Amino acid sequence: MRNKDCEKYPKNLKYTKTHEWLKIEERKITLGISYFAQEQLGDIVYVELPKIGMEVKEQKMFMEIESSKAVSKIYSPCKGKIVAINKKLGENPGLINSDPYGEGWLVEIEIMSLVLPDTLLDSICYENFLKEEIKDD
Amino acid sequence: MEIKKTPFYEAHQGLEAKMVEFAGYLMPLWYESVKEEAIAVRKAAGLFDISHMGKILIRGRNSLKLIQKLITNDASRLKPGKICYALLCNEKGTVIDDILVYGLGKERYLLVSNAANAEKVLNWLKKWAKKEIGLFSPPEIILKDCPFLALQGPKSEEILRKVGLSETFLNLRYYQCKAGRIFGETAIISRTGYTGEDGFEILIWEPKTPQVVWKKLLKAGRDLGLKPAGLAARDVLRLEAGLPLYGQELSEEITALEAGLEKFVFFGKEFIGKEALLEQKNRGLEKKLIGFEILSGRIARPKYLILKEGREIGQVASGNISHNLNKSIGTGFVKTDFSAPGTLIEIDIRGQKHPAKVSKLPFVKPR
Numbered sequence: 001m002r003n004k005d006c007e008k009y010p011k012n013l014k015y016t017k018t019h020e021w022l023k024i025e026e027r028k029i030t031l032g033i034s035y036f037a038q039e040q041l042g043d044i045v046y047v048e049l050p051k052i053g054m055e056v057k058e059q060k061m062f063m064e065i066e067s068s069k070a071v072s073k074i075y076s077p078c079k080g081k082i083v084a085i086n087k088k089l090g091e092n093p094g095l096i097n098s099d100p101y102g103e104g105w106l107v108e109i110e111i112m113s114l115v116l117p118d119t120l121l122d123s124i125c126y127e128n129f130l131k132e133e134i135k136d137d
Numbered sequence: 138m139e140i141k142k143t144p145f146y147e148a149h150q151g152l153e154a155k156m157v158e159f160a161g162y163l164m165p166l167w168y169e170s171v172k173e174e175a176i177a178v179r180k181a182a183g184l185f186d187i188s189h190m191g192k193i194l195i196r197g198r199n200s201l202k203l204i205q206k207l208i209t210n211d212a213s214r215l216k217p218g219k220i221c222y223a224l225l226c227n228e229k230g231t232v233i234d235d236i237l238v239y240g241l242g243k244e245r246y247l248l249v250s251n252a253a254n255a256e257k258v259l260n261w262l263k264k265w266a267k268k269e270i271g272l273f274s275p276p277e278i279i280l281k282d283c284p285f286l287a288l289q290g291p292k293s294e295e296i297l298r299k300v301g302l303s304e305t306f307l308n309l310r311y312y313q314c315k316a317g318r319i320f321g322e323t324a325i326i327s328r329t330g331y332t333g334e335d336g337f338e339i340l341i342w343e344p345k346t347p348q349v350v351w352k353k354l355l356k357a358g359r360d361l362g363l364k365p366a367g368l369a370a371r372d373v374l375r376l377e378a379g380l381p382l383y384g385q386e387l388s389e390e391i392t393a394l395e396a397g398l399e400k401f402v403f404f405g406k407e408f409i410g411k412e413a414l415l416e417q418k419n420r421g422l423e424k425k426l427i428g429f430e431i432l433s434g435r436i437a438r439p440k441y442l443i444l445k446e447g448r449e450i451g452q453v454a455s456g457n458i459s460h461n462l463n464k465s466i467g468t469g470f471v472k473t474d475f476s477a478p479g480t481l482i483e484i485d486i487r488g489q490k491h492p493a494k495v496s497k498l499p500f501v502k503p504r
Contacts, residue, residue, distance in 0.1 A: 042369060043172045045458040046434055066436055068171060068369060068457050094172070
């Protein structure tokens with residue numbers, strides 16, 4: 001069941017233009033997809049999780065999630081290494097829909113670049129970006 | 138082209154449906170969750186807005202003659218109150234559209250076509266009315282724009298009984314229809330559907346306030362597990378039930394026989410496409426529609442290649458996750474040699490080969 005009442009774009013998170021959210025703590029990022037992304041996809045039915053230890057590169061695709069409607073590529077915001085994956089998604093990919101910022105997290109990435117890219121958006125900028133996106137459609 | 142809205146548009150918005158443009162109409166894709174909607178239809182019931190479907194009334198002298206000439210099935214058996222499934226084929230035996238034909242009375246029929254094909258079917262009918270029957274007494278061919286709802290699932294009859302629909306409607310058998318009133322609206326109610334479940338379709342012929350029908354049905358069915366359901370659930374349900382979708386299992390590149398629909402082709406009469414189909418039947422099919430399951434759980438998308446030991450043997454028509462079976466299922470066209478259920482095949486999903494198995498259609502037995 002979709003949670004339509006949850007906070008759509010929590011203020012403590014950063015967002016990308018490819019609709020990932022990031023929770024940044026020291027040298028570690030927890031990453032998932034935004035409320036908007038899961039709503040566009042509909043019920044997620046498959047998550048192709050990467051292997052722990054896999055190295056990821058800035059703005060390079062490193063995993064896929066899939067709904068009946070579409071396949072969606074997930075991009076890494078920075079150079080890094082996968083240090084944790086949300087194994088629950090294998091059995092229950094719907095967690096991404098029901099709790100995109102909590103139980104529906106995808107991976108944890110250890111940051112290997114010096115600084116994070118300056119293209120990351122805060123929640124207000126991300127919401128403005130979404131409004132522009134929808135207008136362009 | 139302006140995008141049309143159905144009379145239920147505000148109701149969909151009120152339910153926070155995700156809307157998409159489909160065949161010129163703004164339609165609900167899903168409300169809360171495709172999965173829950175698809176499961177509700179098999180366990181209880183779902184209510185679909187299908188107002189986008191093409192509805193073409195054919196009436197007057199020579200109506201039967203025209204229909205009989207154009208459809209693959211036998212229209213002479215369409216007594217008033219009977220419905221048949223049929224294909225409209227061209228001279229090559231490939232499919233212009235798949236339709237339902239309702240017998241409404243003497244020389245009075247209703248064709249329900251796919252939404253995207255309504256104009257094409259209309260022109261096809263008019264062309265042949267002129268060619269075949271000429272200027273002298275051709276039937277009238279009228280495109281109707283009227284609200285259309287589908288109530289599908291094992292609880293459908295109980296829901297209609299609860300709202301006080303008379304027994305004459307509740308006693309309709311599969312592929313029968315009857316005109317009457319529901320919540321004050323003049324409607325044609327039929328025992329038909331596109332989900333493989335028991336159910337009814339309600340065509341509101343002379344709409345006054347059709348929104349009332351939507352609202353009252355949803356309200357009456359809520360306790361019984363009825364949910365509003367969108368196009369995405371409709372698509373997965375029809376795939377589970379092995380029902381073809383135009384543009385995927387059917388097209389002007391695929392013959393009625395290749396699509397596995399010989400049951401709906403009556404060779405005991407003359408019709409457009411008969412010669413080509415007969416010839417193909419005698420020669421044998423080179424390719425055939427199959428169902429398959431992908432073991433990895435990934436989804437096959439239209440046009441993905443189907444392989445056998447690395448060699449291309451066909452293409453995917455449809456693919457989806459069946460929430461009712463908890464499997465990745467699909468259909469495709471393959472060389473006849475590889476079409477037997479149980480045959481091991483592979484699907485090329487964006488460069489990766491995923492093992493799959495040919496399975497019997499339908500995946501879910503219709504009720």
